[in-house]
Amino acid sequence: MSKHAAANWNTNLETGDSHVDLQHQELFQLVTSLDTAIRDQDMKQIEDIILFLEHYVVDHFGAEEGIMKDANFEGYDYHKAEHEMFEEMVLDMRRLFDSSPSRTHLIFSIRKFIDRLVIHIRTVDIRIADIVHSLDHDTAESS
Numbered sequence: 001m002s003k004h005a006a007a008n009w010n011t012n013l014e015t016g017d018s019h020v021d022l023q024h025q026e027l028f029q030l031v032t033s034l035d036t037a038i039r040d041q042d043m044k045q046i047e048d049i050i051l052f053l054e055h056y057v058v059d060h061f062g063a064e065e066g067i068m069k070d071a072n073f074e075g076y077d078y079h080k081a082e083h084e085m086f087e088e089m090v091l092d093m094r095r096l097f098d099s100s101p102s103r104t105h106l107i108f109s110i111r112k113f114i115d116r117l118v119i120h121i122r123t124v125d126i127r128i129a130d131i132v133h134s135l136d137h138d139t140a141e142s143s
Ligand SMILES: [Fe+2]
Pocket: 024, 060, 064, 121, 125
């Protein structure tokens, strides 16, 4: 088991949107990838993680923002602002990697990113469950 308490996925974190939930599980799996990269002292693996995150913030945040927009969700602005903060963190990671790839700093910034995003999943993304449940309810009523 990972030393990181945050590394554990559990069903309490489910939003009910299978696409979003799968992407959240992928984020949790990244903790294992990072541990492996640290163990192997492999900068290529660290760059792969950064590349993964560069795509992740586009695809995953885009998916969540689409769900919220479609539902006219009142918490959209706050949620979107948090996403923008994470996008900035990934840009910083890339700048750090390209300028002076210090393994220690990169590992620290990736860990910080994952830890914060796990908190975001627990406290902010979980509200997407309300949207998904109300959509399920509407569908059930109209059928
Ligand atoms: Fe999310």
